Amino acid sequence: MQLASGESFQLSKPVAGIELITVANADANTLRVTVVGETGAPVVELFDSQSEGLVFGVTSTASTAQQPTPTPEQQLPIELQVIGAPEGSYNVPDASTATKTPTPLRDIPQSIQVVPRQSSEAQGAVNAIDALRSVGVIQAFNSPSNGDVFTIRGFQTTNILHNGLKDYVGGATTGQTQLNDIEQIEVLRGPASVLYGQGNPGGTINFITKQPLSEPYFAASMTVGSYSLYQPTLDISGPLNSDKTLLYRLNVSYFNTESFVDFFNSQRYLIAPVVSWQIDPNTKVTFETEFRYQQQFPRTGLPAVGTVLSNPNGKIPLSLNTLDVNAKNDTTSVLLGYNLEHRFNDNWSWVNAFKVRFVGFLRDSANSVALQPDGRTLRRSEQTDIGGPGVDNEYALDNHVTGKFKIGGLQNELVAGFDLYREINIYNRTMSTVGSIDLFNPVYGQPVGAVTSTLNQKTINDDIGLYIQDLVTLAPNLKLVLGGRGDFVQSSVTNFLNASANRSQPDQAFSPRVGLVYQPIQPISLYASYSQSFSQNLGTAFGGSLFKPSTGTQYEVGVKGDFLSSRLSSTLAVYQLTLSNVLTTDPNNPTFNVQTGEQRSRGIELNVTGEILPGWNAIASYAYTDAQVTKDNVYAIGNRLPNVPFNSASLWTTYTFSKSNLQGLGFGLGLFYVGERQGDLNNAFSVPSYVRTDAAVYYQRGHLGIALNFKNLFNVQYFTPRTINFVYPEDPFTVQGTVSWKF
Structure with missing residues (x-):
């Protein structure tokens, strides 16, 4: 998660009451966003948008009722640090399988592991069994009908999802799962019936597919x-x-x-x-x-x-x-x-x-x-x-x-x-x-x-x-x-x-x-x-x-x-x-x-x-x-x-x-x-x-x-x-x- 090497981005007076917004690299994995208000400390909100990604909302003091003269402390800029996975990193900070929304892994009260595309490609994986070999809790083989069979926490699982939707047939009878259209695989350990209905208790495997890109x-x-x-x-x-x-x-x-x-x-x-x-x-x-x-x-x-x-x-x-x-x-x-x-x-x-x-x-x-x-x-x-x-x-x-x-x-x-x-x-x-x-x-x-x-x-x-x-x-x-x-x-x-x-x-x-x-x-x-x-x-x-x-x-x-x-x-x-x-x-x-x-x-x-x-x-x-x-x-x-x-x-x-x-x-x-x-x-x-x-x-x-x-x-x-x-x-x-x- 970086701007181009050595670069920063500045936007002067984007809206009334905001003097300057600066985005710069803090380290290989962090962006620093600095917002300076004209008359006082602005209000900065950060939230996830399913359609637009990470969104910053900025409200200046000028857009509210007249404020008292700011103290020096109020005139200090607001700084946020945004941490993301660097390109090629195996670390994926969020997953959606446990909550149906992108949620930081540390906020999920259940064990969940994400296998990113970068790991699968480096292993030379040609199917899901290859890719999930790095998840040590899973035992897998290809069944007589040539579908993938996975055992998690001791129990064979049919809980297969495709972009969060049940895909039990897709996992059991359609042969080995190819990886060419898969972006990452999320493995939720333990019961998941609260969100996905009936299934085996050992765990759930969610195959997340590649999505369209805005650039060629x-x-x-x-x-x-x-x-x-x-x-x-x-x-x-x-x-x-x-x-x-x-x-x-x-x-x-x-x-x-x-x-x-x-x-x-x-x-x-x-x-x-x-x-x-x-x-x-x-x-x-x-x-x-x-x-x-x-x-x-x-x-x-x-x-x-x-x-x-x-x-x-x-x-x-x-x-x-x-x-x-x-x-x-x-x-x-x-x-x-x-x-x-x-x-x-x-x-x-x-x-x-x-x-x-x-x-x-x-x-x-x-x-x-x-x-x-x-x-x-x-x-x-x-x-x-x-x-x-x-x-x-x-x-x-x-x-x-x-x-x-x-x-x-x-x-x-x-x-x-x-x-x-x-x-x-x-x-x-x-x-x-x-x-x-x-x-x-x-x-x-x-x-x-x-x-x-x-x-x-x-x-x-x-x-x-x-x-x-x-x-x-x-x-x-x-x-x-x-x-x-x-x-x-x-x-x-x-x-x-x-x-x-x-x-x-x-x-x-x-x-x-x-x-x-x-x-x-x-x-x-x-x-x-x-x-x-x-x-x-x-x-x-x-x-x-x-x-x-x-x-x-x-x-x-x-x-x-x-x-x-x-x-x-x-x-x-x-x-x-x-x-x-x-x-x-x-x-x-x-x-x-x-x-x-x-x-x-x-x-x-x-x-x-x-x-x-x-x-x-x-x-x-x-x-x-x-x-x-x-x-x-x-x-x-x-x-x-x-x-x-x-x-x-x-x-x-x-x-x-x-x-x-x-x-x-x-x-x-x-x-x-x-x-x-x-x-x-x-x-x-x-x-x-x-x-x-x-x-x-x-x-x-x-x-x-x-x-x-x-x-x-x-x-x-x-x-x-x-x-x-x-x-x-x-x-x-x-x-x-x-x-x-x-x-």
């Missing part, structure tokens, strides 16, 4: 790498008219790669145009579309016996593909949406946002079922979408007002609104027999046998939510957050083959949030919070009673700090998160379930983000997570939740030379540690710990950029648990190089 911008890149990887990208933006009220941005990319896995190939397309229109000084609307297409070979993993466990036949080759060469897994996604913002005045504004995502998917591949007792024969089944692609569409609407006002002398920042969400899932799928495969002598192309089952159904999930949240300033260094939300949900299933299996279930829930933030000194915040989440459970118990929603309850305390002139920020959090009303087998009627299950996660988390020295940036995280079964009729009490290590840590750091003949040259280093994890809820097997090392070297000179990224530098062999008795082998050592041109 062009960026193109070409990445090539191991396993025939290549990815061209294009990012262009600028004004569409002379007064710059109509802006556009267009991101286009193509990605293609093979793999260390036999006959594996993946290709993905992304086209994402965005247009914004500043209708008047107080009203702005942004229209966005996004087209994604992914054609990727399905992943089913390998048996644990022969990979992380011993097998009398030896080690299973990690390159083995247990499917057939003609396996199909195609996904098409089209997103349309808008975001309308209107500012009534400096204190009140209104946001109306909508998006719809249409997804079509076509699956035709074998599934791994079970390893036979001989340790080499893998039983499989064939899954086929018939009658055309399956459909998974979602609609999301959010409508809210934000306001700043005082009651009883206390400053309030209010967010209140309602949202609507609908998901429609339709598919016609068969399961058929297919020949088993010998893991040590595979024979492909085996014919598909008889159909064993057919599932042809439509599922509709509706959610209507009313929410309110208030951030109350009790004292200059003490803030209280109070929030609550009521949800009314309805799920229905229509079975086109068996009408007796049709069912519909309504539910309602209230989700509160309470938080307190205390700043004993300016750079330090102490906080405590209580929050809840809920998630609908479909079905009935023995006797016909409907299941209640599962409820997540979290208690969290922590400390946040801003250091080195706010260039570096950190959060230390301690929490307990309990998921209750978990379904478990009815001991008296084993074909039914009861809601006596409970799972609990306790942990400590530390994350540090920002610029340590000029040019030296880092993102570091550590998490201790004790996630276990506390009540259940099937799994032993104390069993650890799957894919949740006790200890995990990550570090990504870069240094860029800014002076001398080395200006523009930079280096990056990444260390990612994941401790031992259990493979399933039975705790039947464990997956070993690992340390992965990444490295980067890059050079930026003028418009040209060159980068080399080395991933899994020491070729460490490591695995991710997939499901009962299966694991995913992860990528070995790879290299990728990128050439970019920006102006």
Whole structure:
């Protein structure tokens, strides 16, 4: 956040009563604004505008009633210092996911971490899993349907947002999330139902997309790498008219790669145009579309016996593909949406946002079922979408007002609104027999046998939510957050083959949030919070009673700090998160379930983000997570939740030379540690710990950029648990190089 090197800006007599306004650089991260009044100290206000950014309001004493002769003290100029993140810094001071408005991280009574575009680019990240590797509390893998699967604080999460709107389908079924149109990723840890409705308790991931720029911008890149990887990208933006009220941005990319896995190939397309229109000084609307297409070979993993466990036949080759060469897994996604913002005045504004995502998917591949007792024969089944692609569409609407006002002398920042969400899932799928495969002598192309089952159904999930949240300033260094939300949900299933299996279930829930933030000194915040989440459970118990929603309850305390002139920020959090009303087998009627299950996660988390020295940036995280079964009729009490290590840590750091003949040259280093994890809820097997090392070297000179990224530098062999008795082998050592041109 700087003016051009060595420059300052002055405005003489801009309005009556104001002598001079000066804007100058204070340091690499701070602007100093000085306002001098003609007859006395002016009134200067600073506030955030959603349509115009940071706005200064200046009122002179001349514009008020006649003032007495000013004293010398009154004639002193007013000075403000504005601190922002320098270009290239990893430190992002504000986030909107926790409050729906840009809020300083230190004022949020919950742990939240932001992964900026600069970090993702330096890592050479090609998807969201790559980018979020630096957030040590997240465990991630790509599911058999090739959607991203994330585990936060011990619980798998489907809470995916796209610019603050629910995008659960986008995260689960549209394939790996590409990053070419993503500006930053915000990770809110713990329940978020108070603002976003039903969801898992572990956390929420919000993908913030790139927005149109008022000045012409062009960026193109070409990445090539191991396993025939290549990815061209294009990012262009600028004004569409002379007064710059109509802006556009267009991101286009193509990605293609093979793999260390036999006959594996993946290709993905992304086209994402965005247009914004500043209708008047107080009203702005942004229209966005996004087209994604992914054609990727399905992943089913390998048996644990022969990979992380011993097998009398030896080690299973990690390159083995247990499917057939003609396996199909195609996904098409089209997103349309808008975001309308209107500012009534400096204190009140209104946001109306909508998006719809249409997804079509076509699956035709074998599934791994079970390893036979001989340790080499893998039983499989064939899954086929018939009658055309399956459909998974979602609609999301959010409508809210934000306001700043005082009651009883206390400053309030209010967010209140309602949202609507609908998901429609339709598919016609068969399961058929297919020949088993010998893991040590595979024979492909085996014919598909008889159909064993057919599932042809439509599922509709509706959610209507009313929410309110208030951030109350009790004292200059003490803030209280109070929030609550009521949800009314309805799920229905229509079975086109068996009408007796049709069912519909309504539910309602209230989700509160309470938080307190205390700043004993300016750079330090102490906080405590209580929050809840809920998630609908479909079905009935023995006797016909409907299941209640599962409820997540979290208690969290922590400390946040801003250091080195706010260039570096950190959060230390301690929490307990309990998921209750978990379904478990009815001991008296084993074909039914009861809601006596409970799972609990306790942990400590530390994350540090920002610029340590000029040019030296880092993102570091550590998490201790004790996630276990506390009540259940099937799994032993104390069993650890799957894919949740006790200890995990990550570090990504870069240094860029800014002076001398080395200006523009930079280096990056990444260390990612994941401790031992259990493979399933039975705790039947464990997956070993690992340390992965990444490295980067890059050079930026003028418009040209060159980068080399080395991933899994020491070729460490490591695995991710997939499901009962299966694991995913992860990528070995790879290299990728990128050439970019920006102006």
